[in-house]
């Protein structure tokens with residue numbers, strides 16, 4: 393790898409591909425077909441997943457772009473049964489309150505096609521919970537704060553990469569957002585610069601897993617081309 397200094401900072405040649413138009417078309421079609429099969433799943437199998445698989449998923453998530461390359465994220469990976477039970481209990485407590493008192497009629501109506509409720513058994517059944525924390529700022533050894541940039545955008549992108557990696561490994565996931573989520577900070581004993589962002593159970597699907605029959609919007613409904 394040929395290294396070159398620009399104003400004293402190291403650069404290397406871009407090592408990615410630079411394919412012809414047909415190859416781009418083929419790859420774009422294949423990836424669309426593959427990604428279009430990804431679904432949010434709530435019915436998990438308790439079948440174990442190799443720890444190294446999960447490690448690779450997290451490594452892949454962390455290849456996402458981030459503001460000033462600060463990588464402002466922490467992925468907490470929970471397989472411990474006691475911790476999963478604690479997280480389920482705390483999540484269900486919040487969710488019960490949300491479904492009964494906090495969510496609007498319109499919201500509850502919108503959720504009917506998903507048939508969700510406050511019960512979250514998948515938080516104990518799934519072999520792994522990945523709890524993604526965003527780092528509002530960095531803290532060095534001296535306790536000094538350092539700014540992070542575009543934190544929500546960066547962590548959202550990392551979560552997108554994570555979901556894609558999970559799908560590519562033949563696993564399923566759910567982007568779960570119990571609200572409020574601060575119980576996760578306490579249970580997982582996270583430092584003051586971290587805020588819970590998403591709770592993602594990961595595992596194999598149950599043999600009898602069902603998902604809602606949904607349609608994705610057409611290209612015309614999601615895009616405008618200014619040719």
Ligand code: IYR
Nearest residue numbers: 487503508509568569570571
């Ligand atoms: N967080 C709740 C409610 C919920 C909200 C949305 I927006 C969803 O797309 C799905 C569920 C829950 O997890 O049940």
